[in-house]
Amino acid sequence: MQRREFLIAAGAATLASSMPSWAQSYPSDPIHLIVPFSPGGPTDSFARLYAESLGKQLGQSVIVENKDGASGSIGSMDVMRSKPDGYNILFGTASTHGLYNLIQNKPRYDAATDFEYIAVLGGAPVALAVNNDMPDTLREFVDASKAAPDTMYYGSPGAGTLLHVATENFLQLSGASVGHVPYKGSAPAMQDLMGGSIEMAVGTLGGLLPLHKGGRLKLLGVASAKRLDLAPEIPTIAESAGLDTPFEALLWNVVAVPRNTPPEIKARLAEASQAAMNDAETAEKLIAQNMFADLHIGDEAASRFVKAEAAKWKPVIDSLGPTIRR
Known part of the structure; x- marks a missing residue:
């Protein structure tokens, strides 16, 4: 095991052992994974693989709900406004959390402060x-x-x-x-x-x-x-x-919860997410769909990744100006 992976796993285990009894029983009800885009697309496909594997790790059903519209902001706001108890989680994307605040002239949420991250999972x-x-x-x-x-x-x-x-x-x-x-x-x-x-x-x-x-x-x-x-x-x-320079773009996915979600719940979800994505069967299914895992577990690591992606695309958005901004 890589040193970084060991430290993440050890930290999650320590947090789990110190959870109060109510948190140790989480989840006692099905979890709703909100996908802010329509069924059948790449985000939905990745989310369903993740939900199936996450449910096995948690011993509880993870139900995928598609709430599309407004380029992902409708589903995102639905989770933002939900009770921060770990039962409504968002399957966000580069669009909803990496670029949203760069593009919207009057954003309806702040991707950096209205959510807390469980993990960046990978993408396509x-x-x-x-x-x-x-x-x-x-x-x-x-x-x-x-x-x-x-x-x-x-x-x-x-x-x-x-x-x-x-x-x-x-x-x-x-x-x-x-x-x-x-x-x-x-x-x-x-x-x-x-x-x-x-x-x-x-x-x-x-x-x-x-x-x-x-x-x-x-x-x-x-x-x-x-x-x-x-x-x-x-x-x-x-x-x-025939372009002179490489052209690169990755559609990545991030699991997010409303701010003020208890740290014990976030730790449980982070630990289970890591195990879900490291599952051999899940990895094979991702490869079969030409997707891949690239894990950044926990709020700090995931936030760092999201901020880096936003910084990468900001000059592009600035150069496009009114073509992109809304």
Whole structure:
């Protein structure tokens, strides 16, 4: 075991041993895991794997509830306003907790102060796909959009989401002329892409690769510095589009609870989350869906990760300005 992992585990064990009796009985009722996006997308898929494994570790049901809308803020606020007793937890994302306060002119919550973090779990690489009538490389797609400006559109899971920001950054770097159509989640955007209603969509490698292999769309690039072992046949976005610098974006997931949740409850959830994600069967299922675990356990470690991601994207959001801010 790595020294950092040992210290995390030892700390969680110490906290657990000092819990009062009411906390040791937690959870005595089912836990509701709120996913602030629609069913069928990458966030929902990861959440369901996590919920199943977490439930086994806690010996209690973990029920996934999808509460989509307003780019994830509706579900996030629902958890923020809930009783801080560990029975309503949020499956947040880079969109709801990394970028939200950077994008919203009048944010309805503060991701840094209205929540406390249990763990960053991992995520999936961002990828770009086009419908089957489009060219076979992003360079050709960009050229086609320039030749017919204001006639092509791409879909995202919502305005202000990481996938929206990442795509606008790509359009800025490549000079492509493609309009934005926001959806309530990734699944409806993919349906319209495959139906030919939009020309391009942004998603994750895990969500797009099976559709690409099934001939339902063309997966043209993944937002990573180099080709991934998960799908070595798929070029990077920079490679496919002919960009001079790497283009990287990761859709990560974070488990959060309302502020003032008792530390004993947070420790129990953190310990169980670590065990859930280290479970061999869960790890295999993540790999099968082209997702991965990258654990940052506890409020301090998770907060540090979230703040670093926000700092990374802030210059991009500043450069995009009114295109992104709402």
